[in-house]
Amino acid sequence: MSRLFASVRARATLAATLVVAVALVAAGSAVLLSLRSNLLGEAGTQAERSARDVATSLAVGTRYTELNLDDDDRPVQVVDEAGTLVAASEDLERITGTGVDAVTPQPSASPSDDGDDDDDDSGESLEAGEIGEPATVGDGTATVDGDTEDYRFVAVPVETRGGDQLTVYAGAPLSAEHGAVNTALTVMLIGFPLLLAVVAWVTWLVTRRALRPVEGIRREMAAITASEDLARRVPVPGTHDEVARLATTTNQTLAALESSVERQRRFVADASHELRSPIASLRTQLEVAAAHPELLDLDGAVEDTVRLQRLAADLLLLARLDAGERPADARVDLAALAREAAEGRAGVSVHGDAAVNVAGSRGQLGRVLANLLDNAQRHARSAVEVTVRRDGEAAVVAVADDGEGVPAADRERIFERFVRLDAARSRDDGGAGLGLAIARDVAVRHGGTLTVHDAPAGGALFELRLPGERA
DSSP, rough: OOHHHHHHHHHHHOOOOHHHHHHHHHHHHHHHHHHHHHHHHHHHHHOOOOOOOOHHHHTTTOOGGGGGSSSSSSSEEEOOTTSSEEEEOEEEEEEOOOOOOOOSSSOOOHHHHHHHHHHHHTTOOOOOOOOOOOOEEEEEEEEETTEEEEEEEEEEEEETOOEEEEEEEEEEEEEEEEEEHHHHHHHHHHHHHHHHHHHHHHHHHHHHHHHHHHHHHHHHHHHHHHHHHHOOOOOOOOOSSHHHHHHHHHHHHHHHHHHHHHHHHHHHHHHHHHHHHHHHHHHHHHHHHHGGGGOOOHHHHHHHHHHHHHHHHHHHHHHHHTTOOOEEEEEOOOOOHHHHTTTTTTTTTEEEOOOOEEOOOOHHHHHHHHHHHHHHHHOOOSEEEEEEEETTEEEEEEEESSOOOGGGGTTGGGGTTTTSSOOOHHHHHHHSHHHHHHHHHHHHHTTEEEEEEEEEESSSSEEEEEEEEOO
């Protein structure tokens, strides 16, 4: 059992650790993607700013050769409409990612180069050039003054005052993005395993604490099994949770089991006591008859045998009822069954509806009516009246006698097994005390009830109430 708890703890710890691990990986990935996206966006903004500065200079009339591209260590290319590199950063040694791999400007005989001085000397007023919308080219590498790095490149188209169509490529380094992402990734690779270890350790401790009451219940149940002492109970923790409810339910089950076992013990003891008397009497008569055949009391032997047979039948019926035997689902007419049970009995009259049908076992219900009539005749002074009727959806059989009745304090006790209210009454006259117990058990098995009240004539009124037959 301890292995079971250990496996439960292990599974709970593993499950919690896996859930946290998945959550951390998802959250870490989202953080890294968001950080990288923000840093790339910042690099693109810086590259755009550099490209716009150069494009602005070209738009206001600055010549290619007069561009100051040495103040920034960022790679810059100026390409004409034909794709020829006309200007570049002085220290640019190698570049990829812009579509123009050249790093050395080529001379260009554009109109702006030949005519800008004349335009300036004549004093003509020219309109400023136009700068187009920037576009992100992508990521690439560049070597500036011997240092090679990754860059994000942005292209800005511009039209000079002389009408030349140029494109300015400028890059912003991605070292900050790489450094930040690598730092965050390193922190996660170190921190996540430590956090998962803490989660696993805490889950292991919490699970052990949560299962500790269950282990106490297991130990106590093992002790109860070993000692066979059903009076013991498992400890109930004061947590008011599922484990506490489990302990409470276990104790209720133990209480019901103890009651059942105790009832069975009493039943066996009482049955043994009841069987001892007729068996001893029958044996005595047979031994006397064996020694003196002329002294054989044949009627007494037959009477003891019949009594023994009835007692054995009662015990077998109770055993079947205790085993949970379900009654048959046959159609039974209680009115006809009551008339059959009353037939041949002196002082017994039957009244009521013509047909009152229920579903159940005809044999068991007939046994109930016979036991009720036996009990009523045993205590009646002169008459027993049986009434069969319908009461709504229920079928009711009432057996009333004109005897002394049953005291209110004993109206539940008389349905216990082997109970006789008159201790001085002989077993021959009073039976074994199983008739009413059998009658109530059968009634309960059929979904009904059996109760006792005061009869109108002053005796006892036993009322059998059963569910009526469904249409």
